[in-house]
Amino acid sequence: MAISRDEVLHVAALARLELSDEEADRFTEQLGAILEAVSKVSELDLGDVEPLSHPLDLVNVWADDEPRPSLPLEAALGNAGEDEDGHFRVPPTGMTRES
Amino acid sequence: MGGGLVGATLDTLRLTAEEAMGLLERGEVSRAELRAAYYDAVAARDAELHCYLRLTEDAEGEGVPIALKDVIGTEGVETTAGSRILEGYVPVFDSTVAARCKEAGLSLLGKTNTDEFAMGSSTENSAFGPSRNPWDPTRVPGGSGGGSAAAVAGGLAPWALGSDTGGSIKQPASLCGIVGLRPTYGTVSRYGIVAFASSLDQVGPTTKTVRDCALLYGVIAGRDPCDSTTVDVPPVEVPDAEHLKGLRIGVPRELNEADGIERGVADSVARAIELAEGLGASVEQCSLPRSVEYGLACYYIIAxxxxxxxxxxxxxVRYGPREAGxxxxxxxxxxRDAGFxxxxxxxxxxxxxxLSTGYYExxxxxxxRVRRVIAEEHAALFERYDVLLSPTSPTVAFLIGEKAANPLAMYLSDVLTIPANMAGLPGLSIPCGLSEGLPVGLQLVGPQFSENLLFRTGHALERALGFDYVPERLR
Known part of the structure; x- marks a missing residue:
């Protein structure tokens, strides 16, 4: 198998996904098959080929630094799960800070 | 009122957007009658087809109505991208394409179903249930833009917008017997579109005819200060020529003889090639040796x-439902576990x-690097040919459930559309015939910014083919 169950759990943790045992088993099998298929790219010897990250030859775009109205605060917070005093509110990050 | 055109008798299955525009301009139909005709079709058929995730019955706009795929952000109208993780998300601004549709007067009928985050080839990955193919409701309409394609083919919208990363406009158009354009990367703004793979995503039209496709592309294309990857676009020409004199068509062997291409699909495409020669085009076999063999693997790493x-x-934090923790x-x-x-x-x-350490390279x-090889192989062919031709999808519409349990089998649905997408090239799918009673799509690919040439070629072929886009069981 191209990827182990532990590697799947590691990648899931990197991607902030909490997988159930059943999901971990299923994804190990499916991701193994997919990785085996996409590993086909390694058949080609392309050491001297420049990587292509973007399909167009674009140059940087410059814009004048002109202030424009931005979203009103209540609109920006309107879809939030929780907010307080004009901020997004989240549970404690688990970090303790010494003062 | 013109003869027989009162709202109740408008045949939305056959009416093109261009014809609808004419009816409105001549005052033969009112805006309200036109919208009512599409909502009548929704009432009659959407319980079965499930094209729409939500309707927007109080939308403004005096022009022809339109449906938008639910990855396209619409101010004040819930936009979920087919995912639970965006359920209840109501954008506070319009995507540029939605704003351009509004400026052109197009009135929103509703938001159409999509595979979750546009990831899929059948709409079976939608968190809100699959859409169904108007030609045969036991089959998929393709994906991810299956809702938009089924809505247009089933007469539930005169035209619609989709988005295409690996084939999500072209493949559903093919499976539903209509026209779909994936524009050149950079010609249509991605501002306000729910992002999937940013170097590949492009919004484009899903329509009944090539002329409708050109008209709608003209509405949405152009540089946008809010998307720095957009560029200036040549003026869009609505095609009317009915010959292909002087056109050089290349037929890449690997795209036309790939494993898994159904016999009936190959036969329909072969007949279209004969017609193209009859219209004055020169046709020659050519080759994309590495683009097709390595394209799918390349795509399923980069995307x-x-x-x-x-x-x-x-x-x-900022949008979508939150689980307690x-x-x-x-x-x-x-x-994330509950929402995706x-x-x-x-x-x-x-x-x-x-992308992780140790595997990145x-x-x-x-x-x-494979992506550059693919781009260069295509560029070399365009020194000898104006347009490349192949089937759009190796198969006609497959059964709901047929590939749902096997992600790799599903990925193969896009094997013929992915190579051109990796190279940022425009591709037009037009219907070219039936196989076992189901539509077959023909893919025309041109160099970057060759949309006008694709429209001319597609229009001439469309006229010669005479394909009837109304699903047989609904005629």
């Missing part, structure tokens, strides 16, 4: 890598793996 980055933003990390992990379906999870993990770096 998931970009997706894993784009989908990191769904954390339960004792700490920030726990809240984020539970929200299997396909986004697979692609996020695949992408995170391909072997997967992502190598895939980017």
């Amino acid at each position: 998931p890598a970009e997706a894993s980055s784009n989908l990191a933003r769904y954390d339960g 004792g700490s920030f990390d726990e809240m984020v992990e539970r929200t 379906g299997d396909e986004p999870k697979r692609r996020i993990m695949l992408g995170a793996y391909a 072997a997967y992502y770096g190598q895939a980017q």
